[in-house]
Amino acid sequence: MEKRSIPFSPPDITELEIAEVVDTLRSGWITTGPRTKLLERRLAAFIETGCNDIDCTTHENIERYSNRVVCLNSATAAEELNLRILGIREGDEVLVPAYTYTASASAAIHCGATVKFIDIQRDGDPVTHMPEMDYEQLEASITEKTKAIIPVDIGGIVCDYEKIFEIAERKKNLFKPVESDQTPLGDLSSCIQHAIGRVAVVADCAHSLGASRLVRGQKKNCGAIADFSSFSFHAVKNFTTAEGGAAAWRPLEGIDNAEIYKMFQLLSLHGQNKDALAKTRLGAWEYDIIGPWYKCNMTDIMAAIGLRQLDRYPDLLARRAEIIREYDSVCDELGVFHLVHRTADMDSSKHLYLIRVPGISSETRNQIIEKMAEQGVATNVHYKPLPMMTAYGRDCSKYPNAYDYYHNLVTLPLHTLLSDEDVEYVCWILKTVLKEVRG
Numbered sequence: 001m002e003k004r005s006i007p008f009s010p011p012d013i014t015e016l017e018i019a020e021v022v023d024t025l026r027s028g029w030i031t032t033g034p035r036t037k038l039l040e041r042r043l044a045a046f047i048e049t050g051c052n053d054i055d056c057t058t059h060e061n062i063e064r065y066s067n068r069v070v071c072l073n074s075a076t077a078a079e080e081l082n083l084r085i086l087g088i089r090e091g092d093e094v095l096v097p098a099y100t101y102t103a104s105a106s107a108a109i110h111c112g113a114t115v116k117f118i119d120i121q122r123d124g125d126p127v128t129h130m131p132e133m134d135y136e137q138l139e140a141s142i143t144e145k146t147k148a149i150i151p152v153d154i155g156g157i158v159c160d161y162e163k164i165f166e167i168a169e170r171k172k173n174l175f176k177p178v179e180s181d182q183t184p185l186g187d188l189s190s191c192i193q194h195a196i197g198r199v200a201v202v203a204d205c206a207h208s209l210g211a212s213r214l215v216r217g218q219k220k221n222c223g224a225i226a227d228f229s230s231f232s233f234h235a236v237k238n239f240t241t242a243e244g245g246a247a248a249w250r251p252l253e254g255i256d257n258a259e260i261y262k263m264f265q266l267l268s269l270h271g272q273n274k275d276a277l278a279k280t281r282l283g284a285w286e287y288d289i290i291g292p293w294y295k296c297n298m299t300d301i302m303a304a305i306g307l308r309q310l311d312r313y314p315d316l317l318a319r320r321a322e323i324i325r326e327y328d329s330v331c332d333e334l335g336v337f338h339l340v341h342r343t344a345d346m347d348s349s350k351h352l353y354l355i356r357v358p359g360i361s362s363e364t365r366n367q368i369i370e371k372m373a374e375q376g377v378a379t380n381v382h383y384k385p386l387p388m389m390t391a392y393g394r395d396c397s398k399y400p401n402a403y404d405y406y407h408n409l410v411t412l413p414l415h416t417l418l419s420d421e422d423v424e425y426v427c428w429i430l431k432t433v434l435k436e437v438r439g
């Protein structure tokens with residue numbers, strides 16, 4: 001086979017996205033404005049119904065889908081604001097899988113909380129092989145200080161939220177909701193913690209936009225499962241706005257969604273009580289600063305990309321599913337473990353294709369990566385466990401399952417610019433390289 005050059009995860013941008021960005025640039029409104037608000041409503045509709053083509057400009061749908069999703073400049077910002085709105089602060093503990101990307105943990109640290117890592121199940125979930133948390137360890141780790149659990153839908157595979165909620169419910173008696181400090185944010189956080197009444201489930205859905213799972217017999221899309229969720233629209237993700245992300249939450253009894261949405265706006269725009277659009281109204285210059293907060297809003301240029309990506313998203317997911325079918329059959333033939341992206345009760349967003357080669361050392365894994373790169377195939381590793389990183393202490397001894405999962409793992413390229421011939425080439429190179437290293 002002739003040598004090809006296969007990048008790991010290039011963005012899939014068409015003339016549709018380009019034209020929408022050009023229209024935005026010509027429109028006179030380039031920062032947060034009408035396109036961002038429309039994208040928020042369309043994402044809310046997509047999360048609720050799974051449909052990407054609901055007209056969110058009608059009066060009825062503006063009412064229905066507003067104040068449900070907030071678009072921001074990253075998933076990290078979305079997770080941090082989720083935790084801030086929940087009132088997570090110094091003295092609180094947040095439980096995070098040892099097997100994830102740093103943002104899942106760093107957002108909690110930025111809030112002043114202590115992160116406690118949870119090891120994963122040995123070899124991951126028995127059905128999907130996704131590196132999910134060890135749920136017994138999770139339950140045993142909940143103390144009176146625990147305020148949030150951050151499950152991570154790695155590769156777009158949805159965690160077992162039913163189990164996570166059951167654990168949080170069982171440990172409800174340990175939970176002490178924060179009392180208000182009499183500030184607007186403190187009031188809201190206290191109301192939210194009282195309304196939830198247990199450790200909050202704050203999902204890292206950076207990979208899982210469009211994924212779904214049966215929860216108590218009902219199909220639910222990510223964003224509508226956990227109490228709060230964060231999505232990433234970074235350039236390498238299935239759905240991109242170049243950089244970008246969104247926060248979503250489930251409605252809480254007794255709390256107006258508009259109140260939560262308003263607090264997200266304040267937290268993401270310097271705590272300023274009027275956004276740029278509101279200030280353009282005649283004579284409406286004056287504003288107040290409610291808190292010394294963040295600057296992490298999404299611009300309309302980013303939202304323009306997202307609007308057209310959302311139009312294309314079902315087709316993008318379908319193409320990913322086709323590629324996965326090819327990879328699955330080759331990996332099964334080679335005796336290589338791989339993530340299972342579809343089960344009877346779960347359909348992933350097909351974001352990453354993780355494989356694990358049984359019986360090899362981490363040196364051999366690195367050789368596989370190098371040899372595939374020499375043949376033009378870019379691969380990756382998702383992830384080096386966080387406790388191995390300098391920022392988290394460089395000691396994985398308490399997380400043996402996370403280390404074991406990582407040591408023989410390679411992530412294959414999975415994206416919608418891959419042609420059938422590219423997929424065939426990746427499979428052929430994988431077979432050839434494995435034959436070489438296995439001897």
Ligand SMILES: Cc1ncc(COP(=O)(O)O)c(C=O)c1O
Nearest residue numbers: 074075076101103206232234245
């Ligand atoms: C699991 C996970 N969480 C969070 C993030 C952070 O996303 P963002 O770059 O949009 O902040 C990433 C980014 O790759 C991720 O993989």
